[in-house]
Amino acid sequence: MSALRKARLVAAHEGRTAVSLGLWAARRRDGVGGSAEGFGYARAQASMLYSLVFVAVVETAGLAVLLSGFPVAHLITLVIDLYGVLFVLGLHAAAVTRPHTVGPAGLRVRAAARIDLRVAPELIASVRRDVRFPAAKAPDDVLELPIAGQTSVTVELTEPVGYRTLLGAPRQARTIRCHADDPTALVTAVRALLPAPEPA
Structure with missing residues (x-):
């Protein structure tokens, strides 16, 4: 993949993160409503990210x-530092406003603005x-999305489902841990959502 393509994917991620800040301020969540119910996952990382924001502000x-x-140096470092503060807040905002969802269309598993x-x-x-605390690299057909170093739900699929990483690399997952x-x-x-087992 070309460097330009990677840069565009990173820029798109930054854009989704920025949009998440707006959704967070408006107390709205993406993809939730109607028949889709949201299930948050950001609580476990909130204290850590707020601590990072505090350190960045200091x-x-x-x-x-x-x-x-x-x-000149003051202006440059001010811009970089303010971007850092907004970036960390955006990571948390993306996790809050882009929850996992469940509805008639199925399960939607997300990791902030990175994976959907x-x-x-x-x-x-x-x-x-x-409940797991992943340490080693997961097998190629396992998608692990830990928050604060842990996953708490495992979904087994009947066949692999495709997705793309942040930089656009194609992957297949037959097991999802989130x-x-x-x-x-x-x-x-x-x-x-699953069909009821047939009576014996």
């Missing part, structure tokens, strides 16, 4: 004082609550 103020006698994978109900073989603030509620909602 750094911005400190550098403003240290570089007050150097206007739709799974039709007929492709879901099983779903269960399954996190939800309320994994039991997400598992219950997904199981409601």
Whole structure:
């Protein structure tokens, strides 16, 4: 893939993150409403990201004082620092405003503005609550989307489903491991999509 193509994909990600800040300010969530129910996953990372924002703000103020006698350097570092603050807030906003969703069309698994994978109900073989703390690289056919180092829901598919990474690389997933603030509620909602077992 060319460098220009990668740059466009990164810019598109930045754009989705910026839009998420607007949705967050307006207290709206993307893809939720009507028959689609949202299931958040951002709670576990909130304290860490807010801590990063606090550190970035303190750094911005400190550098403003240290570089007050150097206007050009002050302006450059101010722009970079403010971008850093907005970027971290955008990461959290994207996670809050782009939850997993479940509806008649199936399961939609998301990781902020980075991954958006739709799974039709007929492709879901099983779903269960399954707390894991991924450490090693997952197998090629497993999509892991940990939040704060953990996943809490595992979805097994009847066949692989395609998706693309942030930089556009094609991947196939037959098992999806993600996190939800309320994994039991997400598992219950997904199981409601599955056909009832036929009586013996």
